[in-house]
Amino acid sequence: MDPIKDAVDHSHEHSPEDVREDCEPTPEGELALRLIPTRSETNVHGDISGGWVVAQMDHAAESVASRLAQGRIANVALESVVFMSPIRIGAAVCFYTRLLDIGTSSIRIAIEVWTQNPNEVERRKVVDAVFVYVAIDETGRIRRVPR
Numbered sequence: 001m002d003p004i005k006d007a008v009d010h011s012h013e014h015s016p017e018d019v020r021e022d023c024e025p026t027p028e029g030e031l032a033l034r035l036i037p038t039r040s041e042t043n044v045h046g047d048i049s050g051g052w053v054v055a056q057m058d059h060a061a062e063s064v065a066s067r068l069a070q071g072r073i074a075n076v077a078l079e080s081v082v083f084m085s086p087i088r089i090g091a092a093v094c095f096y097t098r099l100l101d102i103g104t105s106s107i108r109i110a111i112e113v114w115t116q117n118p119n120e121v122e123r124r125k126v127v128d129a130v131f132v133y134v135a136i137d138e139t140g141r142i143r144r145v146p147r
Helices: 003-007 050-069
Strands: 030-035 073-083 092-102 106-116 124-135
Touching: 030 050, 050 073, 050 092, 050 106, 050 124, 073 106
Parallel strands: none
Antiparallel strands: 030 092, 073 124, 092 106, 106 124
16 A cells, blocks of 8 residues: 555546547537527627527526426526627527426526537537526416426
8 A cells, every 4th residue: 555646636537438539519408499590680790699599598498497387487597697609690509408406486497508500510519507487376476386
């Protein structure tokens, strides 16, 4: 037993099975929405508007949240929205959703936005976000999420 060798942190080391050079990044979650934005969705710089992207993320996530809540829901928070790179006109934009947590009345959903430009094979993750919804009744009051 070598005390110096045992004291060294080996947690950063990977076995050959952990690292593959041919790995492509893959979206986490299920495809909830796929769109090809038009010129009307661009900002003054010719990229797709961040506001348009956030609105589409809300549509994708709210369809999941309303199904889980079995009824009306309201978006109460955007915990985080991180834009990683601009989206170019003509790119296919895919919205992937993943359930993070269901509380008494709330539902947290992660959303990843990926793009694929025309005539390219490579996909890119361009936005990462977490949205929070609450279940509401017909009068708009908060209610429990059915289990």
